[in-house]
Amino acid sequence: MDFAYSPKTEALRQRVLRFMDEHIYPAESTYHAELEANTAAGKRWTPLKTIEDLKAKARAQDLWNLFLPEDTAELSGFKGAGLSNEEYAPLAEIMGRVPFASEVFNCSAPDTGNMETIARYGSDEHRARWLQPLLEGQIRSAFAMTEPDVASSDATNIATRIERDGDDYVINGRKWWISGAGDPRCAVYITMGKSDPDAARHQQQSMVLVPADAPGIKVLRPLNVMGYDDAPHGHMEMLFENVRVPASNMLLGQGRGFEIAQGRLGPGRIHHCMRLIGLAERALELMCRRAASRVAFGKTVAQQTVTQERIAEARCKIDMARLLTLKTAWLMDKAGNKVAKNEIAMIKVVAPSMACQVIDWAMQVHGGGGMCDDFPLAFAYTHARTLRFADGPDEVHRNAIAKMELGKYADRPQQHDMPVTRF
Incomplete structure (x- = not known):
């Protein structure tokens, strides 16, 4: 193992360090001031102009989608940095110094994981509808897995039902700690649920793409973390009541969650x-x-x-x-x-x-x-x-x-x- 930075990584590392010094650290006070102003105006769950302005700067400097590996970039048809996990590590570390910085580079959770999931397991239609806008930074996404009524640390306990009904799947269940669901730009939930309770233990679950505007979805409340609600990102409790999506929204195949x-x-x-x-x-x-x-x-x-x-x-x-x-x-x-x-x-x-x-x-x-x-x-x-x-x-x-x-x-x-x- 050789952990010396490659010339490509070192060059990117220096550029990210410079961007942090010139733009991110000076914007921390502006970020918090804007969030407080939005709270006072009753607009707490509103995307922050501070972040959007920084995104434009990062993209102009080609510091965008740095997380995107080469194989995923090929599947998505979108240019990324083409870095390995080892090459990306020092860049993610620098971004991690300020919690909001990863979003500025379009490298924040849960979007990065969701983008890779749609790229690897989604159809061409899924990639066109959701992956491309995510890579462009036009929308956000969430990953709906954890539930309040079961011990979700054992994912076989997940009780949300995903049931086939003709050409559709119908989803019923309650989720919580759904990070990113508070953002009004959140356009899609990758949702995990039980599609066949009688199947083998690790073949009962499936994942399906659920549009955020689908009828029957209710965002019940933001959960706070030791007093912080993480607005406008948020960690939400949600209800799926007879939410209907096309069967084609199933990722990879039923039972492969x-x-x-x-x-x-x-x-x-x-x-x-x-x-x-x-x-x-x-x-x-x-x-x-x-x-x-x-x-x-x-x-x-x-x-x-x-x-x-x-x-x-x-x-x-x-x-x-x-x-x-x-x-x-x-x-x-x-x-x-x-x-x-x-x-x-x-x-x-x-x-x-x-x-x-x-x-x-x-x-x-x-x-x-x-x-x-x-x-x-x-x-x-x-x-x-x-x-x-x-x-x-x-x-x-x-x-x-x-x-x-x-x-x-x-x-x-x-x-x-x-x-x-x-x-």
């Missing part, structure tokens, strides 16, 4: 981890700057031993997570998502926990300021903490890792017991 999920969630999980490393890096930077500028008990906070220990530990944790992310991305590129599933599970456990810890230490150094929105840390913490659930909770990934590890020894002959040393 799990197959699609494995193809979609692997890249989505590692993209989250890439961005989290950037978020943790920024928290560490803010921590160091704050610690060096504040004096307590006759010396700077940076001179306090406990602070130095935490800074050192943060540096180690971030670099370890980055290396595991790069290894995982490399393996996905070389051998495919299925072969890399254990590494994907490991980084999905490691990166969110690492980010939570580093951000928490940074908040502690900021004192009371770390708890309010004068600094980006409180919101960053809620974002990182949420990702210990998104795309599968820690416990599910840990179980998968343990089973994989135990499986290495299941068929091996028993080794001689180690001698007992008595003390």
